[in-house]
Every structure is written in structure tokens, then in C-alpha cells.
Amino acid sequence: MAHKKSSSAEQEKQTMKRSLSNTHIQLIALGGTIGTGLFLGVGNSIHLAGPSVILIYGLVGLFLFILMRALGELILSDLHKNTYIDFITEYLGKSVGTVSGYLYWFSWLTLAMAEVTALGIYFQFWWPKLPTWIPGTITLVILLVINLVSAKVFGNLEFSFAIIKIVTIIAFVILILYLMLTGNKGQYGTIGWSNLITDGGFFARGGKGFLRGFQMVIFSFIGVELVGLTASEAQNPKATIPKAINQLPVRIILFYIFAIIAILLAIPWDKVSTTSSPFVQALEGTGIKDASAIINFVVISAAVSATNSFIYSAGRLLFSINYDGKNKLSKFLGKLNNRQLPANGLIVSTLIMGLAPILNLFLGDNAFEFISSVATSMFLIIWSIMIITHITYRKKTPNTLLPSYRMPLFPYLDIIDLLFFIGMIILLLWLPTYRISMISALAVFILLCLIINLVREEKEKSQ
Template structure:
């Protein structure tokens, strides 16, 4: 990176996020609603074979992160992945991708808001589901408007709570397994993984149906790349986070799900509340359900915090240096923070209650499925960007942090994501959401094309 680029970049965001911030933001960012709530749907759809699905998806997302990591390290002056898409796939594709990516993060925030209402009903069954999320987003917006470091400190604390809880949860179930402990569902043992239909209890169709929610669980793993512009030592911390975090996440998810299934038969796992709360409540530990519910709520708050952070920086990046009132409004920093972009992103997330009113109890599943669908499109574009970067960059100019087994790893990962898009179009439960995501992509493409033609005139 040239000195000119460095000075331009340093004059923007303030580098206040430490190595510890980056590591825990990256790890904690994906331990949210997908794990604490969505895993129930995954288990009921696929049965015990959901464990295999998490391993498969985790491997491909690790490869995606290695591709993205190589891009980030190649030019630390870039604010987001969208900047790389603009450079290697063209400005129009970058603009379309940017807005699709931004809408995806806003959708994730809406999903977390919906989940918060479900969690709070554990204590307050008559509380309207939209109230907790509405208040949470308002408070988190205020915190994000203060400083990036405050966001980092808050996310750091949330991540520790989540990580410690998951580890304690796994250790508790392991203890019950070793000592022959029993719960309200019976003995804690491995038989739950093979009884009631076996490991592939729901057959091939059930196995394939489980992929959507599992992919949703991992959405946000690439958040680490969005923190590069505010990291104190991005060249070092980004490499470390990308190498270590995805593997840790796979470990967390797989062990946590195995722990749940050791206690609860797969066909009795809750889908309208957190399986973690259900599992601990089954152990008979006093107030265990309330304690884990508090942690689950903190996880949703943490994820929402990350999504507000990401959405704000993405909108800023898309509109940065652009012409027109829209771009000038959201493409500028105030006190080294994208304040206007953060405010608009949070306001849009606050629209989630209207979807809850319209769709009802299926709001979370629809929003999460739509967000998953949009992320699949974005991930495909990111891989195409990496492929283009490698083709256009001389061997001697490549970084030492390269995608393993290129180009085969890129093409296999790209094929996997394309197959997932096709799968979601085939499955009736996910078809509407996938079509919605594709329509959004087509509408954005059309609008950008019209705008480009007007500029030419």
C-alpha cells in the first residue's frame, strides 16, 4: 500500500480496535441466533445428520474466508469487500453488490430483533414480540454513534459471555455423560444420535432441507474483514483471525449440537424457543433455564450490535466519494464514524415489527431465509472477485497469505454456493425467500443500469 493510500485511509476511520477486539468480534459475531435459536429448526429438519451439515458448511466458509483474507491483505486501504468487487468486477457490479450486501446486513438485524421477542417471551409470555428488539436497536445505535472502540469493548464483553457459556454448556453435558446423569428426557448418552430413525433420520430430503438454517448460523463469519479499517495492526490480526476463528466456530457449533442431542432426542428439540434453554431446563439445575435465556438474549443483542456496525460501514463505503445528495449524506464521516449511514441502517432494522405483524410466527424463518439467500449471492460474487484478482495479479505481486489449492478451491467453493442457491429454489419452504433475494438482485441491477445510462446522456 502506498503512502498516499495510507494517509488517505488513516484520515478516515480511527484505528481503535485491538487484536483482542478483532479476535473476539470475529468469534462472537457468528455465535448468535443461528446457533441459539435456529439450530432447533435445523435439527428437526435433518435429524442428527445436522452435525455433518455444520461440518460441510463450515469447511466451505473457511475456504471463502481464506479467499477474502488474501484480498484484504493485498490492499489494506480498502474499507470493505465491496471495494474489491468494484476494482476487479467493475463499478456497476460493485454498486449492485454493495447495496445487496447492505440490505443483507439490515435483514440480519431484523431477524435478530424478531428472535429477541421470542426469547423474552420465556419470562414475559404476553409481551409483544416487537418491543424488545425495538428498544435494543435504539440503545445499540446510540452506542455505535459514540465510538468504534466502545462498540469493540461491548462486543468483546458479549463475545466472552457467549463463548464461556457454550464451553460451560458442553462441559456440563460431558460431565453428565461420563457420570451417567439423567434428565427429564432420560439418560444422557449417544443413543439419541442413532435412535428414532438413525443418524439420517429424515432421509436425503431432510438432510438437504437442513442446509438453509445452518448457512444462516454461519452468516457473519466474514465480519472480521469489515473491521480491518479500524484495526490497529490489520496485517497481523486479520491473518490470525481468519486462520483460527472459522475452525473454532466449527468446533463450537458441532460440539454444542452434539451436547444438545445427547440430552434431547432430535424429534423433541424445541423450534419455537432456544434448545439451549430447553436442554439446561431438562437437567433440573435450579434457574438454569433463566440463566441460559439471559445468555441467549445477550447473544442476540451482540449479533444485532455487529449487524448495525457492519451495515453502517457498508452504506458509507458504497456512497463514499459519490455525487448527489444521497451519496453526500451517507458517504461522509462525523467524528471518524459513519453516523448517517448507521442511523439509516438502524431505522430500517426497526421496521421488523411490521413484518412480524404481517407474517406472524413465521417472520423469523422468512427473514433469516431471505438473508441467507442474499448472502449466497454475495459470496459467489466475492469468490469471482478473488478469481479475477489472482488472474490480474502477477505472481511476484501476490501476498504470502494465499488461498490454499487455488484455483481448484475457489471453483469447488463457488460450485457449492451455486448448488445451495439451486437447492433453496427447489425446496418449497425456502423457495419464496430465494426468489425474493433474486428479485432484489435483479431490481438493484436494473436501477444501477438505468442510473448509468442517465449519466452517459
């Protein structure tokens, strides 16, 4: 009897605590769609594609909504699984699951490095001579401590950050529209629709410019699947996960497309900065006193929020990959502490994120662009594997065992989504600017495949 109780306790200990409420999940889902990709990276997208970047955001948002519908069905088919990697392992095999897990984990680390790099850029708005590594390093230490307290504390912090970001975006859009309707002039002339089509029209950069704009836009959307990683700690995932996913198209329209239109109303597209936040630039251009300082604070909070989310995600992924492992390292990384948190995974992940300043020293001003393009490349591979996992799951699962929340028009939407992601991989290989990043991501994927297979073969020989 005592043995049974001990076994039950051990099982309970290895299950993450369900401490995230409905409000937490909704705000994490909202906040997850607003980060550095929008606040900083959008300038790069506008520079490359011109006003047609609005169309790119709509297209990418549509394909990622399809992805989230597939992932939502997977999550709700088995709520005992910790992350998407558990599903990849079950339906595509342990080797593919392990490779995908480490690639996905490394992708989150790369994203965090991009955010840490962006933080240094934002703080230079007030202190131009401040070394870019200082704000990021301090932020990582503080956020690690917060993540080691509980998932609920993480949820409360994300709740606060999400509120700040959402209110700011809405206020920004309303302010620009008000200034346009009242005929106000800013630093760049009259605020109005003419700025959208100045110097070349909607497709001012032509077809190649339109295609070049996809990389940073895709980077902007990375993090939308964070809502799925919260399922194992959500109090009522069957209700909150579908609701959060179904609201994604509305969030894309409100917080991406409307915000970008507002920027382009205030600034001619060819004057948008690529080295600082276009939101700060737009408000500086209106002449409203201290407005740019306020939005810079919000931009910083968005980067801190994103970094917080990436620490949360990376720690849980590292735990999930190593859970139930037999070697010493797997046992170390694949266990929960007495707070039911993957503490070791969180600490190791954050330490690696702290390497971002070293990359900044080597890459200088190009650090953010390079890191973001590597992250985009890795996520395109991961998303492709996720779609293949969903297709395999549906083929192996009888209709009677499918959850009520299903991917519509299966398998056609899955196939269209997969073709889009593969098309983006080919596009990044074709464009010289992103070729090295995409080749690096593919090289990491192939190297992981080789290492995992070698380890498996050695294990089989020794048995």
C-alpha cells in the first residue's frame, strides 16, 4: 500500500501544476502575437516590400491560423502530453521527436537572443552610449527568478505586459486616425492615405520586394503557438485553447494590420526607420510631447514580455525532450522541482540565451537581422513537421476518437499549409540575404538527425 502511495506521489510530482486561469491563457495568447517582430522588425518589412507589407501580414496570418487549428486539435486529443514534441514523437517516431524537440528548443533560444539584442537597441533611445548587452543580461536574470517561482507568477506577469501592449496599440491606432481626420500635419507632412501610395504605389518595391518582405513578417508571428504550450498548465484547456485559437484572425487584423496602416498613414513608407521602432518614429513625427518616450517604454515591455515567454517555452521543451530519459543528463533536465516546475531546463536555457551579447560583438548592427532570420528558418522547418504530424495523426485516428475541435477541410488545408511553409523555405534559399541563415538552419537539422541516429545505434549495439 505504501509503495502504491509513493508511486502515485512520484507521478503527481512529474506533472506540471494547472495554475493558469482562463484570463491568463487569453492574455498570453493576445500578448504572444505582439512582440519585437512588430515593434522593431516591421520597419525592415516596410523597407523591403513597401506598402504591400500589409498584404503579406494578412497572408502569413492566414497560414498560421490554419497551423494553429491543426495544433489545437492535436493538443485537445491528449491533454496529458506536455508539448507538441510529445505528439511528433508518438506519430512520427522517437528519433524525429528528439530531433524536432532540440531544433524547436534551439529556435526558442535564438528568438530570445533576438529579443535580448533588441532590448539593447531600445534602451539606447535614452542612453545612446549604453552597451547593448547590459539591459538584456539584467532582464534575463530577473525573468529567470520569476519563472522559477511558479507558472502562475509567469501568467500574472504576462497578463500585465499583454494589457500594456494591447492598450498601447489600440491607443496608437486611434490617435493616428484622429490626427488624420482632423487634418493634422506632422514632421513628414500631412497624415493621410497619400503616404500609403507615395513613391511607387502599393507594390512600390515590385514582385521581388514583395517576396523579400516575408521573412521578417513570419518572424513577427513566431510565438502564436505559445498558447498550445500552456495547455499542460491550464485549468480548463478544453474551453480556453479553442477560444484563444479562434480569436487569432481578429488579433491579426487589430494588432498587426491596423497598426501597420497607422504607421504608414503617419510616415511615408520610404521614410520608415529600419534601425529603431517605427512606432516611436511615428509618434515623434506627430510632435506630441513625450509620446515617443512613452511608446519606447511600451516597446521595451514587449521585448521583456517576449523574452519571458521564450524562457517559459524553452524550459518546458527541454524538460519534455528529456522526460523519462535514462542517462544522467536526461534525468537532470527531465525532472520537476518541488514546485512542479522544470527548474533545471529553465536555468540551462536561460544561460544559453545569455550568449546573445557575444553574437552582438561579432555581428554588430546586423545581429538582430541575422538572429531573426535564423529563427524564422528554424521555425519553418518545425512548422512543416507539425503539419506532417497532424496529417499522420488524422490518418491513424478513427473519426469516433477525434476531439470536437477539429481542423476543417482536412486534408486540403493541411496540404496547402505545408506547401506554403516549404515554399517559404525555398524562397529563403533563393534570396541571397537569407540564404546563409536558411542553410544554417537546415545544417543544424541534418546534424541533429545524424547525432541522434548515431546515439541510437550505439545504444542498440551496447544492449
